Amino acid sequence: MNNNTKSQSIMSGILKIIAFIGLFIIEQLPMAILTIPQKNLKPVNNILPYIVIALTVVAFLIIYFTYKKAQKFDTVAFNKRTWVYILGGVVAFLIINYLTLLLVPSTDNSNVEALSSIAKNYLLYFLIFAVFLSPVFEELLFRGIFMNWFFYRYKYLNIILSGLVFGYIHAPDVSIKTFGYLISKVLLGIVLAVIYRNTKNIKANIAVHMLNNLSAFFIKI
Structure with a gap:
């Protein structure tokens, strides 16, 4: 790789x-708008x-079409292998969530506090967002876009980095x-x-993510 190509790659x-x-x-x-104190939103x-609905639709369209352009492979239709990974993902989620609950019962952080505030003031939107919208947005963003944009050729690095970024976004104030x-x-x-x-199918991720978020209403994580 010559200097010019390297510079273009870095840029x-x-x-x-x-x-x-x-x-x-x-x-x-x-x-974020819903985390603003209600007294400031009176106007x-x-x-x-x-x-909020308009911004949600616009955000989805921008992220979805970016994902469609970013994905480096053709989506594979659901098959037996897909369902095996979905089942395995659900089991892995349950184990991880259960062990986390045992080891560290406290989940106090700025992200959780913000979501709790929204749940208190806008319960219906929070439920829709938590169970349906959040899994769609996060899978398109952290898997569909991130994993295709960064280190795609290096499978294990690609997987680990996606997990690290996803984790940090959910718990930025580490303690x-x-x-x-x-x-x-x-x-x-x-x-x-x-x-x-x-699976090479983002819908498999979304399905597992939705089931995980739904389980949060029955298991405190």
């Missing part, structure tokens, strides 16, 4: 990092649901109290990355 990587951060901000925007309270929560999210991210690499 391409930097631009993808910036683009990924931008996509993450876009994905977070609808929920737009009547139209707030429409604003002794939240370390177990961070580890659980890293492991969950790695499981989802393995499913994506081996």
Whole structure:
């Protein structure tokens, strides 16, 4: 690789990092608005649901079409192998969540606190977002885009990095109290990355992610 090609590769990587951060901000925007204290939202309270829905639709379209352009392979239809990975992913999630609950019962961090605040004030949207929208957005972003943009040729590095970034995003304020929560999210991210690499179908990831989030209403994680 000559210097010119190397420089272009580095620049391409930097631009993808910036683009990924931008996509993450876009994905977070609808929920971020709902974390604003209600007294500050009084001027737009009547139209707030429409604003959030509109932003959610726009965010989805941007992230979805970016994913469609980013994916380096043709999607493989569901088959027996896909269902085996889905079942294995669900079992892995249950084990990881259960062990995390035993080892570190506290999951206090800024991300959890923000979600708790939204659940308190906007319960219906929170339920829809947590069970359905969040898995779709996060799988498109952290598996569909991230894994195709960064180190795709290096399978294991690709999988581990996806898990690490996914984990850190869910527990950014790392401490002794939240370390177990961070580890659980890293492991969950790695499981989802393995499913994506081996099934080559983002819908398999979304299905497993939805089932995991749904289980959170029955198991405190």
